[in-house]
Structure formats: structure tokens, C-alpha cells
Amino acid sequence: MTVLLTFALGGLVTFGLRSTMIFCGGRLSTSQRAELAIGLISPAVLSAIVASSLFLNRSDVALPASADFLAVVLGGLAAHRTKNISMALLVGLPTYWLACAVGLG
Numbered sequence: 001m002t003v004l005l006t007f008a009l010g011g012l013v014t015f016g017l018r019s020t021m022i023f024c025g026g027r028l029s030t031s032q033r034a035e036l037a038i039g040l041i042s043p044a045v046l047s048a049i050v051a052s053s054l055f056l057n058r059s060d061v062a063l064p065a066s067a068d069f070l071a072v073v074l075g076g077l078a079a080h081r082t083k084n085i086s087m088a089l090l091v092g093l094p095t096y097w098l099a100c101a102v103g104l105g
Contacts, residue, residue, distance in 0.1 A: 067099035 054064040054072060064072075075092025079085050099105060 065105055067096050067105035070099050070104065071096035 050072060054068055055061055071092040074095045075088035078091035079088040081087075096105075
């Protein structure tokens with residue numbers, strides 16, 4: 001029940017934030033500092049999600065599985081090299097699937 005409640009609250013907050021930007025976005029003044037901070041929020045949140053899924057196992061710190069670690073490293077390298085975050089998924093997911101298929105998962 002806690003997980004369901006967490007996702008429901010997250011969905012409501014996301015809906016509220018997006019609605020605010022649609023209805024009030026034209027009235028908000030833009031500043032370079034705010035734009036820079038907003039641009040850094042998404043990568044920080046994504047990194048926190050990936051790190052917590054890799055290094056936590058039922059609230060205990062643990063080493064990641066080989067397939068997980070390999071997929072994240074190769075996906076991150078592909079994204080860094082091409083400067084395209086979509087490459088992380090394009091390389092990371094097949095790497096994970098192949099690693100699991102050969103028994104590293």
C-alpha cells in the first residue's frame with residue numbers, strides 16, 4: 001500500500017507542477033540562474049534513481065549485479081561520447097538483456 005500511495009502522490013505532484021507551468025508560465029519572469037538550476041535538476045534526479053536502484057537492495061547497501069553495472073557503465077559511456085542521453089537507453093538496455101542471457105544477471 002505504501003508503494004501505491006507513493007506513486008499516487010508523485011503523480012499528483014507532477015500533475016500539479018505541470019499544470020502550474022501551463023497556466024502561469026507566461027507570467028513568470030526568466031532568469032539565467034533559474035534556467036541553469038532547472039536544467040540541472042533532471043540529470044540529478046535521474047542519477048539518484050539509477051544509483052539507488054544499483055546500490056540498494058531492500059534498504060541495504062549492496063554491490064550491483066554484473067549485468068546491471070555493465071549496462072549502466074556502457075550506457076553512460078555511450079551517452080557521454082555522443083553527447084546524447086538517448087544513447088544510454090539504446091546501448092544500456094540491449095547490454096543488460098545480453099548480459100542476462102549469458103548468465104551475468
